Amino acid sequence: MRHTGLKLRMLFVGTILFAFYAAIAGVALAMFGTGIWPIVAVGTLLFVGFQYKFGKWAALRSVGAEDLPEEQYPEIHRMVERLSDDMGIEKPKLKMARMGAPNAFATGRRGAGVVVVGVELMQVLDRDELEGVIAHELAHIRNRDVVTMVLGQSIAAIVGIAVQWGVILAGDNDFADFILGWIAGMVSQMLVMIFVLAISRYREYVADADAREHVGSGEPLARALEKIQSGNERVEDTRIDDSTAALCIFDSEKGLLRSLFATHPPVEKRIERLRN
Template identity: 75%
Template sequence: MRHTGLKLRMVAVGTVLFGFYSALALVALSVFGTGVWPFVAVGMLLFVGVQYKLGKWSALRSVGAQDMPEEEFREIHRMVEDLSAEMDIEKPDLKVARMGVPNAFATGRKGAGVVVVSAELLQVLDPDEVEAVIAHELAHIKNRDVVTMVLGQSIAAMVGIAVQWVVILAGDNAIVDWILGWVAGTLAQLFVMVFVLAISRYREYVADADARRYVGSGDPLASALRKIQASSERVEDTRIDNGTAALCIFDSEKSLLRRVFATHPPVEERIARLQG
């Protein structure tokens, strides 16, 4: 079985996230009473679907992604068609966006995937490097890890909001309770994200390895990562928000908190593995 390590991590993290999700349902039942359990059950199931759709829509909207015209980007469409056929997945929708930095990300699932490439990336990279980046993103769709990331981020946010309101409603000092609630909610969200990060960095290594396999060499992706990192270091601001950055091939955020809770392994380590 290919990628056993990734699949085992996804199962483990999915189980933990389901536990957090179930805990939220129990809190809702304790607040509203057991008589509303059918509504809570249906609501929780519907929320998963809505969060998945919302996460996909939000990622595309955050960067202003637009459809990539086939007549203008014929070569890229051909690359994606060939790679998709080799990976045995349906060709995803292709979109282009001005992100402020060279980058790319995938969202959605097999059969309904979307790959977004920044206009800046197409300007910086050579065709073989673009192909390697696209192969990396298609690997995320093939491995189904995009869905786990989107839902994991959503559940973490939901847990944070729930904890925040529990603290606020339990207190009797509005200003202090709001501050404590915000701190507790943020810490709770970060705690849940620790489990999501258990697969986040590993999934990048797996997608890198798949890209190397399908393009025949690790050199094009290694070269692309070097160029993306160098270009990103010269840019102070981008259109990529925190949620979308976790899906990108490279996270250019330089803040201390984002370094501690990094969604991507160091570029140097990724390059070493690609060329090892």
């Protein structure tokens, strides 16, 4: 069975997220009656759909992504076609962007995926290193990582909003209740996101392993990560915002609190795994 560890983790975290969602839905039903159930169900689907569509659009727009011309970059297009065929997915759209630092990311789902390659990345990586990075991004699309993360983030947001308004409605609706509700909602959302982000970090390891499998070695991607890390450390500012950084192959944010809410594992550990 492929990625047994990931599937077990997804089952565990999925159960927890479903429990959070079921608890919030149960409270809503108790407060407003069973007639609200269709509204809860439809509202959830619309909210998740909006998060997915808007997130995809915002990520591409934030870096100014443009189509990667096939006539200028035929080798990259052939590389993606070969890797996509090997992974059993449709070739995603290829875009390029000036991000201010070497990086790349994938968004979308199978059949509607997009891979964005930074111009800076193409300038610093050798061909086999770029192949490792692209294989990593294609693995995210094949494994439905973006859809999974959007679903998890949406449930966290729904829980936070529900707790916030639950606290407000349970009080006297004065200013103190609004402040207390906002704090309670933020804390609730952060607690749910801890589980979601733990899965996100593991998914990076899985995408690295998939890239190693389809490229034939982990060394090219390991060298690419070293160059990407070095390139990002020399840059003070990029066009990559926090939400888009969560999609990228490399996230440069560090710190104790950040490590708890990180979307990526430490790059040193990823390189070590790839070389082992």
